[in-house]
Amino acid sequence: MNLAVLAKQVPDLVEGVEIDASGKAVDPTSIRYILSELDDHALEEALLLKERTQARVEVFSLETSEVKDTLFTALAKGADRVVAVQTGLESSPDNHTAAKVFASALAGLPFDLILTGVRAIDDLDGSLGGLLAGYLNLPYVGLIRKVELAADQGKAIVEKEYPGGYAAELEVQLPAVLGIQAAEQPPRYVPVSRLRQVMKTGVVEELLTSPPTAQPLEVERLFKPEEGKGATMLSGSPEEVARQIANLLAERRLLR
Amino acid sequence: MEQELQKALQNTYLYGNPMGQSPRKRAEWAKTAGVSVPVISQIKRPVDVLWIVECYPSYEPRNQEISRKLARILSALGVDFAILGHEERCIGDCEWLAGERGLFEMLIERNIEILGKYRFKEILITDPHAYRTLLNIYPKLGGTFRVKHYVQFFAERLGQLKPLLKKKPSAAVTYHDSCCLGRKTGHYDEPRALLEAIPGVKLVEMIQNRESSLCCGGGASTIYLDRYIQERAKDRLADRRVQQAAATEAGILAVACPYEPSRFEDAVKITGNEGKMIVRDIIEMLAESMGLE
Amino acid sequence: MANNVLVVAEHFQGHVTDITFEMLGEARELARALGGNVGVALLGHGVGGLVSELGAADTVYAADCLELREFIPDSYAAVLGRAIAHASPRVILLGSTSVGLDLLSLLSARLNLPCIDNCIAVKVREGGLVATSQIYGGKVFAEVLLPQRTTLVAVAPGTFSAEAGKVSGKPQVVQFPHVLAAPEPRTSFRRWIEPPPGDVDITKVPILVSVGRGIQNADNLPQAEAVAELLGGTVCGSRPVIDQGWLPKTRQVGKSGMTVKPKLYLALGVSGAPEHVEGMRGAELIVAINTDPQAPIFSVAHYGVVADLLDILPSLSEEIKGRQESSAA
Numbered sequence: 052m053n054l055a056v057l058a059k060q061v062p063d064l065v066e067g068v069e070i071d072a073s074g075k076a077v078d079p080t081s082i083r084y085i086l087s088e089l090d091d092h093a094l095e096e097a098l099l100l101k102e103r104t105q106a107r108v109e110v111f112s113l114e115t116s117e118v119k120d121t122l123f124t125a126l127a128k129g130a131d132r133v134v135a136v137q138t139g140l141e142s143s144p145d146n147h148t149a150a151k152v153f154a155s156a157l158a159g160l161p162f163d164l165i166l167t168g169v170r171a172i173d174d175l176d177g178s179l180g181g182l183l184a185g186y187l188n189l190p191y192v193g194l195i196r197k198v199e200l201a202a203d204q205g206k207a208i209v210e211k212e213y214p215g216g217y218a219a220e221l222e223v224q225l226p227a228v229l230g231i232q233a234a235e236q237p238p239r240y241v242p243v244s245r246l247r248q249v250m251k252t253g254v255v256e257e258l259l260t261s262p263p264t265a266q267p268l269e270v271e272r273l274f275k276p277e278e279g280k281g282a283t284m285l286s287g288s289p290e291e292v293a294r295q296i297a298n299l300l301a302e303r304r305l306l307r
Numbered sequence: 308m309e310q311e312l313q314k315a316l317q318n319t320y321l322y323g324n325p326m327g328q329s330p331r332k333r334a335e336w337a338k339t340a341g342v343s344v345p346v347i348s349q350i351k352r353p354v355d356v357l358w359i360v361e362c363y364p365s366y367e368p369r370n371q372e373i374s375r376k377l378a379r380i381l382s383a384l385g386v387d388f389a390i391l392g393h394e395e396r397c398i399g400d401c402e403w404l405a406g407e408r409g410l411f412e413m414l415i416e417r418n419i420e421i422l423g424k425y426r427f428k429e430i431l432i433t434d435p436h437a438y439r440t441l442l443n444i445y446p447k448l449g450g451t452f453r454v455k456h457y458v459q460f461f462a463e464r465l466g467q468l469k470p471l472l473k474k475k476p477s478a479a480v481t482y483h484d485s486c487c488l489g490r491k492t493g494h495y496d497e498p499r500a501l502l503e504a505i506p507g508v509k510l511v512e513m514i515q516n517r518e519s520s521l522c523c524g525g526g527a528s529t530i531y532l533d534r535y536i537q538e539r540a541k542d543r544l545a546d547r548r549v550q551q552a553a554a555t556e557a558g559i560l561a562v563a564c565p566y567e568p569s570r571f572e573d574a575v576k577i578t579g580n581e582g583k584m585i586v587r588d589i590i591e592m593l594a595e596s597m598g599l600e
Numbered sequence: 601m602a603n604n605v606l607v608v609a610e611h612f613q614g615h616v617t618d619i620t621f622e623m624l625g626e627a628r629e630l631a632r633a634l635g636g637n638v639g640v641a642l643l644g645h646g647v648g649g650l651v652s653e654l655g656a657a658d659t660v661y662a663a664d665c666l667e668l669r670e671f672i673p674d675s676y677a678a679v680l681g682r683a684i685a686h687a688s689p690r691v692i693l694l695g696s697t698s699v700g701l702d703l704l705s706l707l708s709a710r711l712n713l714p715c716i717d718n719c720i721a722v723k724v725r726e727g728g729l730v731a732t733s734q735i736y737g738g739k740v741f742a743e744v745l746l747p748q749r750t751t752l753v754a755v756a757p758g759t760f761s762a763e764a765g766k767v768s769g770k771p772q773v774v775q776f777p778h779v780l781a782a783p784e785p786r787t788s789f790r791r792w793i794e795p796p797p798g799d800v801d802i803t804k805v806p807i808l809v810s811v812g813r814g815i816q817n818a819d820n821l822p823q824a825e826a827v828a829e830l831l832g833g834t835v836c837g838s839r840p841v842i843d844q845g846w847l848p849k850t851r852q853v854g855k856s857g858m859t860v861k862p863k864l865y866l867a868l869g870v871s872g873a874p875e876h877v878e879g880m881r882g883a884e885l886i887v888a889i890n891t892d893p894q895a896p897i898f899s900v901a902h903y904g905v906v907a908d909l910l911d912i913l914p915s916l917s918e919e920i921k922g923r924q925e926s927s928a929a
Contacts, residue, residue: 067329067894077740175716175717178704185709191706192787194701210793213856219793222787237843240316244409246409282888289912290915292905294919296887296912297916297919305864306923307831
């Protein structure tokens with residue numbers, strides 16, 4: 052069984068995101084990039100499948116700054132091969148462009164399952180997985196929290212999340228693309244010593260592709276919601292704040 | 308691996324602190340210190356004392372208050388000091404003791420490099436765990452510095468400090484010897500000397516003190532394993548320790564470690580001693596006595 | 601391409617879900633501004649009875665057959681492709697949901713139509729349509745000029761009023777071909793997995809004390825539980841808290857959890873990312889405590905405090921206890 056994981060770098064919200072002078076894009080100097088959280092879950096789910104079925108896991112990322120860290124981490128966690136896909140594009144592309152790049156890079160390769168996070172924090176134009184499935188004419192299901200491989204039958208059994216704690220169990224013919232919402236366990240830890248060792252001995256392969264014609268959405272402007280706009284802000288010592296909150300509750304007869 | 312510990316290690320790897328806070332905000336606490344807290348990369352000159360603030364004292368609100376008071380004391384004493392600000396990263400005590408050798412080495416290498424950029428006579432630190440790591444472990448990996456915990460630093464300046472200590476504390480005081488400051492590095496007398504320099508301090512000893520002091524249960528990264536331990540152990544060390552403190556009938560439990568105030572304050576509530584005992588870092592007691600609040 | 605708006609309806613366990621009404625209400629506004637009609641695509645099995653709930657639309661494009669009884673992304677996308685060709689809308693509205701998000705991407709790729717997700721507004725303006733989306737966990741808004749052709753727009757649940765879409769009427773019903781091109785669908789439905797029987801149904805509790813990542817660790821939960829108890833309420837949480845195992849899944853508020861509309865929603869250390877907000881924005885009184893002044897929760901809360909919840913909770917407990925004691929006296 053051959054599994055592919057598509058991983059993307061996104062801005063780290065811990066460091067905050069600033070809008071650049073043009074007002075149409077995020078200021079790249081203000082950003083620190085990390086692996087998209089749900090892509091980390093996709094990798095974790097793939098590694099769990101590898102442990103259970105001796106599948107092979109290959110991780111693909113579009114080449115941007117700091118992507119090597121992510122790919123080495125994937126290797127250190129147990130991926131069999133990691134690939135940085137060179138696009139020749141200047142900045143991180145939208146999902147349609149990324150999906151077209153991956154479609155051409157992966158077409159004809161014998162993958163049984165392609166996993167990727169169902170959404171990323173900087174997504175504007177849909178899910179990468181769904182778009183890729185559309186371009187490759189493969190079956191797709193998103194918001195997956197569990198995958199079971201029935202390799203001999205060429206199928207996967209998946210659980211798709213719905214509101215209210217419900218989930219649908221579906222059967223998908225392979226090859227297929229899945230949009231992961233959560234792995235069956237939190238993404239595993241890699242000891243730094245192992246990571247550093249892999250950085251010395253591991254290999255990140257490069258794959259050259261030509262940039263596709265991109266038609267990104269025209270962003271007119273980016274803006275932040277005014278700080279605290281909407282909420283009436285309370286301030287003071289904890290005792291004063293507590294008093295104000297209690298007053299609000301009392302006014303609405305919520306204090307029994 | 309227990310999730311809480313994993314998160315702490317991952318955060319330290321990414322952000323240089325186990326809480327996952329932005330390194331850019333590491334010196335935010337200093338903005339409301341009330342005195343100037345110079346950042347060495349900005350003042351661009353050698354200093355006498357490089358104060359390594361460390362993670363909890365930088366980011367955790369209870370400890371940020373203690374950091375501010377320390378800044379005021381240093382200022383009142385006219386000490387020529389500076390901090391690293393956003394260049395500072397975890398010293399690595401937790402990572403070493405959690406067995407994350409690779410992460411620890413990464414931190415040490417980076418820290419030694421940063422420290423190598425600047426000139427200072429000695430390092431001042433309030434965290435006993437980091438103190439011990441800098442003292443005993445860093446030299447083995449090429450980083451030898453003169454480092455002092457604040458109890459040593461102030462004990463050396465007692466002559467200058469004592470006349471400034473004016474106000475009396477509200478109750479009798481008992482002192483908790485933390486593992487890293489006590490058993491591991493032998494500083495039993497300095498904290499007591501500092502406390503006794505405060506006018507009106509009546510120091511009473513707990514039944515287990517100095518070398519026999521009881522661990523609070525938070526060092527060596529076990530602070531991230533609380534839930535794990537709680538599910539398996541009969542009672543928390545911190546609770547037992549607070550009960551020993553209560554037995555002395557002192558109203559103030561004095562400590563000299565950033566993990567202690569929160570742990571012991573929780574334990575005070577859990578053991579039903581609320582209103583009978585407060586927890587104060589020695590820095591806070593000095594600042595109060597100096598009128599520097 | 602006509603100036604029509606097509607809504608992709610969603611239903612669950614025999615009922616049209618709120619997101620559908622939210623979209624219908626908004627679709628009417630939009631269609632009016634565009635000078636066109638509102639169509640709604642209704643796929644399923646035995647869903648004829650739901651047509652009367654869709655009075656907000658002018659036309660219902662129905663595909664009713666056994667194969668469409670449960671949502672299968674590929675099958676629904678194939679059938680919807682035909683409805684779209686038939687209706688030739690300017691805008692297709694879908695929910696940013698378990699159903700809509702899958703369809704958004706599949707349809708966009710298969711039909712080569714532009715798409716945009718996480719929308720909280722779509723307005724007609726000189727020069728075209730402008731959609732506003734929220735990204736970066738709700739911290740940044742993007743205003744996007746939509747291309748001048750049929751565009752798929754996924755709407756964040758809870759953004760628009762469901763009431764505005766609950767209009768009675770008799771829309772024209774158009775049955776359109778539902779026979780799927782491929783005889784054997786590559787994806788099939790096996791069964792529903794119900795949520796585990798829970799201790800409490802938080803959708804029925806009037807006072808909710810919600811905890812997010814700011815609670816930091818399970819040790820601090822008792823403080824939140826104490827306040828909940830004083831107020832006669834229940835503790836719930838955002839996804840990260842449930843994922844860590846600090847609260848059971850039945851207490852999860854947000855996208856894959858519950859949608860709640862309590863009298864009081866006290867959000868403690870909850871950042872307010874869209875996935876969570878969609879589950880609680882309808883609460884009557886939202887009070888949020890967070891250390892981050894830029895937390896998106898403050899845009900949706902009625903009252904906010906920039907503080908550490910661990911600092912505020914003890915005082916809040918004291919204050920409430922004090923008042924209850926004096927009123928009892």
